[in-house]
Amino acid sequence: MNNPxxxxxxxxxxRNGRTxxxxxxxRCRSCGASMAHxxxxxxxxxxAFLRWLLGKLSVAEAASCSKDTFRRRAERFWKMWPLPVYTxxxxxxxxxxxxxxxxxxxxLIACSREHVLAWHxxxxxxxxxxxALMTKVPAPAMVVTDGGSGFRKAARAVWPNTRVQRCLVHVSRQVKRKTTLNPQLDAGKELLELAQRLAKVKGPDAAATWMADYAGWCAKWERFLRxxxxxxGRKQYVHERLRSARRSLNALVKEGTLFTFIxxxxxxxxAWDSTNNIIEGRVxxxxxxxxxxxxxxxxMRRVKAVFWWCYMDSEFKVSEAEMLRTMKTDEEVEGLFASASKPKRKQDGSPEEYGSGVSWNEFHIATEYRQ
Known part of the structure; x- marks a missing residue:
C-alpha cells in the first residue's frame, strides 16, 4: 500500500536495502532510479494534537505517546495560524x-446559526x-451585537445597509447593573421590572406595550430624576445611576436597534433573532x-487555541494533510510578530500577568470581500 x-x-x-x-x-524496476521513502x-x-486541544482527553489518551514526544511534535503545530476561509x-x-x-x-468573532464565519x-x-473583522464577511441583512465599543461606527462604514439588533439580554443586564436586583426606590423597582420584561418581547404588540410603558415611566419619574x-459649588444629581440607565435606553430607542428583529x-x-445567545452559548x-x-x-498559544477552535467550527475546513500544506506559519503571517513575551515582573518580583505582551504593528489579512 505504501510502495512509492x-x-x-x-x-x-x-525494496533495495536500507540507508x-x-x-x-x-529502486525503480524500469529506469533504476533510487530513493529513500x-x-x-x-x-x-x-x-492527535487537535483531539487533545479541543477535547478533554489527556495526552496519553489523545496521542498514545509520551508527554515529551507529544510536546516535541506539537511545536510545529503551535507555529501554524488557522485563518478563516473567505467564501x-x-x-x-x-x-x-x-x-x-x-x-x-x-x-473578535462572527458566526452564523451553524458555523463560525470569521475571526480577527x-x-x-x-x-x-x-x-477588519467585518470586511471578511459579506454584509448580512441583520447583525446581532452586544453593543461593544466601536462597533456602531464600523457598521456604518463597512455594512451601511445592514440592520443592527442590540442583544436584548445584554440591554437588560446593563439596566440591572444600575438598578441592582433589589432596588430600594420605587422608580428603580419599576425600571427593573421593565428590564426583566425586555428579553421576553417577541411580537409587535408586546414591543408597542413595552415602549408605551417605558415612555410612561420616563414621564412619571422625570421630576424625581432631576x-x-x-x-x-457643583450640581450633583441624586439618582445618577437611574439617570445612566435611562440614558442608555433612550439612546437605543433613538437608534431604533431594540426591536429590529420585529x-x-x-x-x-x-424568524429573526433578538439575542446573542447563539454566539455566547455555542461559541x-x-x-x-x-x-x-x-x-x-x-x-500566543491561548490566541492560537481560540483560532483553532474557530477554524474547526467553520464550514469550509480542510483535511489535516491540507492544513499542513496551506496554513500560514509565524514567519508568513504579515504584520504579526508572533512571539509570546516572558512574564512581566512587579517590583516585588511577582509575575504581573502570565504571558502578557505581544509585539504589534497591525494584524491584517488581505481579503477579496472589501466593502
Whole structure:
C-alpha cells in the first residue's frame, strides 16, 4: 500500500536495502532510479494534537505517546495560524462578539446559526478592529451585537445597509447593573421590572406595550430624576445611576436597534433573532471551557487555541494533510510578530500577568470581500 512510484518515470519500485539511518531504500524496476521513502505521519500527529486541544482527553489518551514526544511534535503545530476561509456566502443574520484572552488582547468573532464565519485578533474592540473583522464577511441583512465599543461606527462604514439588533439580554443586564436586583426606590423597582420584561418581547404588540410603558415611566419619574444637590459649588444629581440607565435606553430607542428583529419579521417574514445567545452559548462558552482545560498556556498559544477552535467550527475546513500544506506559519503571517513575551515582573518580583505582551504593528489579512 505504501510502495512509492518512481519520481522520474512513474514506474513501480522495489525494496533495495536500507540507508545508514535505517530508512527503506527503493529502486525503480524500469529506469533504476533510487530513493529513500518514509511514511509521513504529520497529518496523524496534527489530528492527535487537535483531539487533545479541543477535547478533554489527556495526552496519553489523545496521542498514545509520551508527554515529551507529544510536546516535541506539537511545536510545529503551535507555529501554524488557522485563518478563516473567505467564501462570499451571504447570511441573513450574523452574530458578533469578542472574547478576551488578556486585558489587552481580544479575538473578535462572527458566526452564523451553524458555523463560525470569521475571526480577527485585535488589541481592543475599537472601530478599526471591528471593521477588519467585518470586511471578511459579506454584509448580512441583520447583525446581532452586544453593543461593544466601536462597533456602531464600523457598521456604518463597512455594512451601511445592514440592520443592527442590540442583544436584548445584554440591554437588560446593563439596566440591572444600575438598578441592582433589589432596588430600594420605587422608580428603580419599576425600571427593573421593565428590564426583566425586555428579553421576553417577541411580537409587535408586546414591543408597542413595552415602549408605551417605558415612555410612561420616563414621564412619571422625570421630576424625581432631576433632583440634585450642590457639592463644592457643583450640581450633583441624586439618582445618577437611574439617570445612566435611562440614558442608555433612550439612546437605543433613538437608534431604533431594540426591536429590529420585529420590524424584519413584519417586512420580510420568518424568524429573526433578538439575542446573542447563539454566539455566547455555542461559541464563547466552549472556547472558555477549552482555555480553562488548558490553563497555563502562553498568551500566543491561548490566541492560537481560540483560532483553532474557530477554524474547526467553520464550514469550509480542510483535511489535516491540507492544513499542513496551506496554513500560514509565524514567519508568513504579515504584520504579526508572533512571539509570546516572558512574564512581566512587579517590583516585588511577582509575575504581573502570565504571558502578557505581544509585539504589534497591525494584524491584517488581505481579503477579496472589501466593502
Amino acid at each position: 512510484k518512481c519520481s522520474a518515470c512513474g514506474g513501480a519500485m522495489k 545508514k539511518s535505517g530508512a527503506q531504500r527503493w 518514509r511514511i509521513d505521519s504529520s497529518a496523524k500527529h496534527l489530528k 462570499g456566502e451571504v447570511h441573513d443574520v450574523v452574530f458578533v462578539d469578542g472574547i478576551y484572552v488578556t486585558r489587552k488582547l481580544v479575538v 485578533l485585535a488589541q481592543s474592540e475599537c472601530s478599526s478592529a471591528w471593521a 433632583e440634585f444637590t450642590l457639592k463644592d 420590524e424584519l419579521q413584519e417586512s420580510v417574514g420568518g 464563547n462558552a466552549q472556547i472558555r471551557e477549552m482555555l480553562r482545560a488548558h490553563r497555563g498556556l502562553s498568551t
